[in-house]
Amino acid sequence: MTGNDEMVPKDPRGTHVGNKDIYGRKITYSWWEPEVQYNWALGPAMSRFLEELKKGSIVGRKCRKCRRILVPPRMFCERCYNPTDEWVKIEDTGTIETFSISYIDSDARKIKDPIFIGVISLDGASPKHGIMHYFGEVKADEIHIGMRVKAVWKHVSERTGAITDIKYFKPLKKGGGKK
Amino acid sequence: MKDVAVIGAGMTVFRRRMLETGKELSFLATKMAMEEAGIEKKDIDMVVMGSAPDAFDGIHMKGENLSDGAAGTGKPYVRVFNGGGTGVFAPIAGWWHVASGAADIALVVCEEKMGSCYPHPQTAFRHIWDPILDRPLNPNLVWLFAMEMNRYMSVYNIKKEDIARVAVKNKRNAVGHPCAQIPDEKITIEDVLNSEVMAWPVQRLDISPPSDGASALIFCSADKVRQFTDDPVFVSGVGWNIDSTMWTNRDLYFPQYVANAAKMAYKMAHINNPRKEIDFAEPYDPFDYKELHHMEGLLLCKKGEAPILTREGVTERDGDMPMCPSGGLMGVGNPIAATMGQKVCELYWQLAGKAGKRQIPGDPRIGVGQAWGDIMQMGTVIVMRRG
Numbered sequence: 001m002t003g004n005d006e007m008v009p010k011d012p013r014g015t016h017v018g019n020k021d022i023y024g025r026k027i028t029y030s031w032w033e034p035e036v037q038y039n040w041a042l043g044p045a046m047s048r049f050l051e052e053l054k055k056g057s058i059v060g061r062k063c064r065k066c067r068r069i070l071v072p073p074r075m076f077c078e079r080c081y082n083p084t085d086e087w088v089k090i091e092d093t094g095t096i097e098t099f100s101i102s103y104i105d106s107d108a109r110k111i112k113d114p115i116f117i118g119v120i121s122l123d124g125a126s127p128k129h130g131i132m133h134y135f136g137e138v139k140a141d142e143i144h145i146g147m148r149v150k151a152v153w154k155h156v157s158e159r160t161g162a163i164t165d166i167k168y169f170k171p172l173k174k175g176g177g178k179k
Numbered sequence: 180m181k182d183v184a185v186i187g188a189g190m191t192v193f194r195r196r197m198l199e200t201g202k203e204l205s206f207l208a209t210k211m212a213m214e215e216a217g218i219e220k221k222d223i224d225m226v227v228m229g230s231a232p233d234a235f236d237g238i239h240m241k242g243e244n245l246s247d248g249a250a251g252t253g254k255p256y257v258r259v260f261n262g263g264g265t266g267v268f269a270p271i272a273g274w275w276h277v278a279s280g281a282a283d284i285a286l287v288v289c290e291e292k293m294g295s296c297y298p299h300p301q302t303a304f305r306h307i308w309d310p311i312l313d314r315p316l317n318p319n320l321v322w323l324f325a326m327e328m329n330r331y332m333s334v335y336n337i338k339k340e341d342i343a344r345v346a347v348k349n350k351r352n353a354v355g356h357p358c359a360q361i362p363d364e365k366i367t368i369e370d371v372l373n374s375e376v377m378a379w380p381v382q383r384l385d386i387s388p389p390s391d392g393a394s395a396l397i398f399c400s401a402d403k404v405r406q407f408t409d410d411p412v413f414v415s416g417v418g419w420n421i422d423s424t425m426w427t428n429r430d431l432y433f434p435q436y437v438a439n440a441a442k443m444a445y446k447m448a449h450i451n452n453p454r455k456e457i458d459f460a461e462p463y464d465p466f467d468y469k470e471l472h473h474m475e476g477l478l479l480c481k482k483g484e485a486p487i488l489t490r491e492g493v494t495e496r497d498g499d500m501p502m503c504p505s506g507g508l509m510g511v512g513n514p515i516a517a518t519m520g521q522k523v524c525e526l527y528w529q530l531a532g533k534a535g536k537r538q539i540p541g542d543p544r545i546g547v548g549q550a551w552g553d554i555m556q557m558g559t560v561i562v563m564r565r566g
């Protein structure tokens with residue numbers, strides 16, 4: 001049964017359409033642009049988290065049962081499946097767990113100045129507990145996993161209670177502490 | 180619990196954009212599977228539809244919209260989805276319809292139409308991110324994979340060229356697939372390493388393309404299967420598992436949820452030593468590194484060993500443990516749920532000895548298919564064997 005030239009599945013169907021067919025109006029199509037807005041009530045954990053960001057501080061929640069300090073904070077521990085117990089102040093310094101240097105925007109369009117993005121595990125939280133954020137004041141040949149970083153905050157007058165109240169994380173040491 | 184066999188499979192061609200509507204694509208794949216099984220709509224007891232985020236098609240609750248095309252009208256019908264995990268989860272749902280005794284014959288149809296979404300299907304992916312923590316940073320979904328790939332590479336000190344080998348292998352394997360969107364007989368490791376950087380370390384040729392397409396499978400209970408075929412292929416185990424949405428709280432180097440799903444499926448299939456007992460696999464490969472990551476998650480090798488085995492040729496179609504003999508998502512295309520065509524229909528074609536040009540030598544007896552979805556948290560696994 002092996003080694004034959006038969007193509008399987010036999011004679012699959014379906015018709016390819018290229019950009020030329022669409023923009024040249026060779027095919028019949030219709031267009032729809034949905035208009036919809038959302039207003040999310042953020043709940044107790046995220047509301048407090050964002051209010052603290054506005055003040056320039058990061059907070060987590062502690063679960064006494066598994067002893068984890070959860071960042072981002074939540075009002076229940078998904079492992080123990082119990083309410084979490086208390087608010088804990090977290091440092092605005094941490095370690096790069098992983099990162100990427102992006103040359104595309106959120107619509108997959110090319111951008112000229114790359115975006116440095118990654119996961120930072122924050123000091124004072126449980127190991128590997130952190131957030132995604134931008135990196136700045138660092139070069140492509142300096143950034144590395146394990147690099148120590150610190151938050152750069154927006155001026156207090158510009159903060160809105162959002163994750164973007166932190167502008168980015170920058171290397172803790174000048175020059176970044178080479179790999 | 181009843182044993183469950185496959186009696187037919189179907190698949191449309193996969194392309195970036197197709198003329199046919201989602202319903203029409205579903206019809207084409209379903210009709211092909213019915214013709215192989217020699218049955219008609221009236222013979223089907225229940226239907227499962229698999230289709231991933233509604234945002235691609237722009238049709239909310241598209242399961243209902245697609246039901247006509249999936250032979251669902253007048254029958255018990257349900258849509259299941261867990262993002263990229265759907266291509267293996269939909270047949271898992273089809274399996275339990277028959278294994279439970281609720282249906283003698285169940286049809287599984289998977290459809291995806293990503294080409295309708297403008298300016299790019301990535302735009303729709305923006306809506307799967309956490310609205311508070313992630314979306315204000317204007318993320319692109321490729322970032323997730325870039326961050327996971329970087330973590331995986333750095334933990335094991337893996338070179339990019341050892342990851343590029345997967346893209347080359349799968350695009351070459353796809354040359355034998357009549358549905359394939361981007362087969363490439365001549366592609367080299369250098370081509371992959373020299374392709375445009377999207378989000379480092381992910382480059383253009385590390386990624387499978389968005390696609391339109393559909394696939395179908397027909398399951399039959401073992402006590403009825405002899406009227407359809409003398410050489411049935413059976414589902415011998417299924418597993419699925421989810422990790423926390425809080426993906427920034429775990430180490431991305433190893434997909435523990437895939438390992439959990441694999442252990443569940445292997446237990447059901449009485450597989451004690453997956454590395455020895457499994458002959459080939461279709462790990463989910465939307466990116467080249469994911470095949471390696473998932474080989475390890477499926478416990479088909481030691482942690483960090485997948486790139487080495489790939490370099491040694493073990494995972495080639497004529498190697499000791501072929502990976503993605505279909506050509507995978509990297510070569511055949513990635514219409515998300517419809518990749519059931521590579522991850523599960525391919526197991527059937529290979530185990531039945533019907534894979535033609537793609538046939539693995541040496542009469543494989545046991546194969547495993549796997550998919551992966553949501554925010555790097557969902558593992559779905561199916562084991563099949565020759566009867």
Ligand SMILES: [Zn+2]
Nearest residue numbers: 063066077080
């Ligand atoms: Zn806990």
